Structure formats: structure tokens, C-alpha cells
Amino acid sequence: MLQFDPPPDVTRLTDPQLYARWQALRRHLVDEAVKLPQPHIIEGTHILVAPELTTGHRRILVDTPLHQIIRQNLVRDRAKYAEDPARYAERNAGVPGSAAARQRALRARQIYEGLRPEIDAFRQLPGVEIVPGRAFKTWLRQQVKTSADLP
Numbered sequence: 001m002l003q004f005d006p007p008p009d010v011t012r013l014t015d016p017q018l019y020a021r022w023q024a025l026r027r028h029l030v031d032e033a034v035k036l037p038q039p040h041i042i043e044g045t046h047i048l049v050a051p052e053l054t055t056g057h058r059r060i061l062v063d064t065p066l067h068q069i070i071r072q073n074l075v076r077d078r079a080k081y082a083e084d085p086a087r088y089a090e091r092n093a094g095v096p097g098s099a100a101a102r103q104r105a106l107r108a109r110q111i112y113e114g115l116r117p118e119i120d121a122f123r124q125l126p127g128v129e130i131v132p133g134r135a136f137k138t139w140l141r142q143q144v145k146t147s148a149d150l151p
Helices: 008-014 016-034 066-083 099-123 133-149
Strands: 060-063 129-132
Touching: 060 099, 060 133, 066 099, 129 133
Parallel strands: 060 129
Antiparallel strands: none
């Protein structure tokens, strides 16, 4: 979001004004998304900053284990780096088990830990559906089947 700035979890402590701009941008994205014609999906952590904007909407938290989040993050980093090594040099996750992979895994963990308070607060909101990550594909197929059966 703030492509050339320090990560948000760092700016929360070191640059409160920059962090406030990042939070305002996240809020704006959610506000614009909920105005779109339905159905639509807001995917990612943006919704965590403004859950009140989604009151009345179906809210689903895919509860994915941290190790899987880190693994997925490393896969995305490797794909981005392979796509354009010069542009994504800072996302080079190296080969599994390498120092670069460990460094990127640590960074993914830090990002997650920085978002944990927002995730935990979202989890406690009334009406939030929690779907275990391991059951998501089965759950999604059931949702598609159910919606196809509607008149």
C-alpha cells in the first residue's frame, strides 16, 4: 500500500502520522468496496481497520494456521521474485531453508503479529463466521452448491 515506506507495523511506533495515513487508506478501500454492486468479496486485512463499515454484510474469517500463512507468503514472494528479480529483489525468499527464506518467514510472522490485535477483535464481532483454513475448500464448494440451489 505504501510501497516505498517502512512496513506499517514498524511505522505504528516510529511514524504515527504515516501509520495514520496507512490506516486511512485501508478504511477508504473498505468504504469504496462496500459501495460496489453486490455480491462482492473484500479479501485481505483491510477490513480489519473498519469492521463497522461491513455491518449487515456477511463477514467470514478464514482461520488459517500461522505456519500456513508464512508458507503461502514465501510462495508469493518467490513467485514475485521469479517474475521480475530486479523489481522484487527485496522479496527474494531464496530456496526453502535458506537464510533468505528464514528472514522472509520472520518478516511474515512480524506482519501477522502486528495484525493480531485487529484479527482477534474481528473474530469477536457478532455474526462473524469462522471457517478453519483446512476446511475452506470444502466449505466454499458447499456455499457455491447452496447458492446454485437458490431460485
